[in-house]
Amino acid sequence: MDTLLILLGLLLILAGYVWLVSQAFGRSLFWGIASLAPPLALAFILRHWAQARRAVVFVALGCIPLVVGLALLAAHDSARLEAILRLDWLRSEPVVKPELAIRLRGELNGKPFEPEQADLIDGVLSLREGQDFYAHREVQIRLPAAVQGPLRLDVLPDDSGTLPDVEISWLAPGQDLPEAVRLARGYSLHLDLQPEAPNRMVGAFHLVLPASMQTTLSGQIELYTDRLRYRDGQVDTHVDSQDTLLYVVRDYLQRRFAQHDIELAPLPRLDTRRPTLQVQVVFSIAGEPQTLSLTLVKSVPRGWGVRGDKYPRLADNPPPVPAPPPAQPVEAEAGQPSAAPEVGVLSLQRLQAAPEHFANRHMRVQTEQGRTADGVFVGLDGDGRLVIRHSLSGAGEASYVLRPSEVVGIELLAH
Structure with missing residues (x-):
């Protein structure tokens, strides 16, 4: 509707101006040629108002639908109105380079x-x-x-x-x-x-x-060969596709558990038109199946990501970890105790990679707030948090649940 009003107003204005120029040529050749320039046409109107007034009224009538159309356009599409006023329609369209060379x-x-x-x-x-x-x-x-x-x-x-x-x-x-x-x-x-x-x-x-x-x-x-898109050599996480969500989840799990080898099950079909998605992720680390509930969110600067993701980037080529020397079989003599369990400092990445190896071990965990959690390591909960069981005086027990982001040090104890 707004476009039709604008076109109608412009046609009436143009018809009125043509009528005005014809009136000027009827007066004299000089006034006709001069009226082809709008500023000189104004001079003709002031000098010969009686002859030019009908054409001026016609131009004024054309201004009414033009103004109404522009007002309607500004009400629901101000960006388009600005482009019209900037005369963008006079400029040549930029050549859009196709994504693929076909x-x-x-x-x-x-x-x-x-x-x-x-x-x-x-x-x-x-x-x-x-x-x-x-x-x-x-x-x-x-x-x-x-x-x-x-x-x-x-x-x-x-x-x-x-x-x-x-x-x-x-x-x-x-x-x-x-x-x-x-x-x-x-x-x-x-x-x-x-x-x-x-x-x-x-x-x-x-x-x-x-x-x-x-x-x-x-x-x-x-x-x-897939539905991922790249920008400056990196995956463009702004693209709405199932492959993009799968990449975002895999990258999050790799950084969270400091492991490149993550076996991720296919994600359920998700509606990428929604800015927030809840998804149950099934994956395995070192053959151990695990499940996490994640919230995927999309923002303008970042694109798709996992809510609460604060894990550092994982090295593309991690340095190889030297294998420990093979243990030499030693026959224990009667009355001698077996080899002592491992004690000392333990890295968070190693604990996250194989939590089952340290189950039921005594450890002391230091947090970034300066607190200490001393007790038996139970394992990781569904959100990847550390669970430490501490025996209270008497018959009671307490459990510490610590996020990996707040852990600054872990020490294995001998008892």
């Missing part, structure tokens, strides 16, 4: 095909044209197995056996749902794709379907 020649269902999106995920190669929920045109090739490493594949029309399924779909004008055709054989296909860091593949693509389907594509393609 150079294909040919057609799909008899129409030119220029895909903007391409990926190879879970054994399905997809080339899509259009950003809507349903692609305007799309080619999908379902490979017999997921791809690991380079991919080279050649299929001829007479080949048999286990072959990729090829499906093409297109959205006809006026239709809400796309039409699709799938082929299991009878086509020609050549793929020669090489992996390229961090998550892309690049190479040759050739596809020829039966002549009745009017689909022939040939050229070079570049595609993604």
Whole structure:
């Protein structure tokens, strides 16, 4: 509505100005040429008001819908109004560089095909044209197995056996749902794709379907191998995808437990349109299954992250830990005690990596507030906190529950 009012006002103003110039030419050639410049047209209006007043009234009438339209536009889209007033519409549009280098020649269902999106995920190669929920045109090739490493594949029309399924779909004008055709054989296909860091593949693509389907594509393609996106060499956590959430959770667990080798179970399907998500994470460390309840939050500066995440970055290449020398078997003599258990300073990372090795051991834990928790180590609770059981005088017991972030020192005791 606002756009129509603005256009109507501009048309009335333009028509009134043309009328004014014609009135000026009717007066004399000098006034006609002078009125082509708006400041001199004002002089004509002041000098010959009786002749110019009808055109001025027409221009004034055009100002009414123009002002009303601009007011409506400012009420619900002030940014667009500012762009109009800045005359951004007169400037040339910047050239947007596509994310992927896709150079294909040919057609799909008899129409030119220029895909903007391409990926190879879970054994399905997809080339899509259009950003809507349903692609305007799309080619999908379902490979017999997921791809690991380079991919080279050649299929001829007479080949048999286990072959990729090829499906093409297109959205006809006026239709809400796309039409699709799938082929299991009878086509020609050549793929020669090489992996390229961090998550892309690049190479040759050739596809020829039966002549009745009017689909022939040939050229070079570049595609993604997952739904992660990178910015300056780092994963862009602002992208809303299941792969982004999986990366954020894995990175959090690796830093929290100071372990690169984290086996993480698939996450449940999450609605990335919501800024806060609750998720139950199932993972294992050194073969020990564990479960955590995490809250995923999205912020403008950081993107997706785990609430309460204050753990330091984990070294990409941790220094190798020298293996202890093999213990020499010693036959204990009668009456001699066995070897004494390990005592002394214990690192928090080592305790988090293998908490079962120190269960039921006496230890003394120093916190950053200067307090001391002295007792028997029970283990880690569901949130990764240290649980220390302390026997009180009499028959009672107390438990200390300490967050790893507040622990500054751990000492194993001999008793």
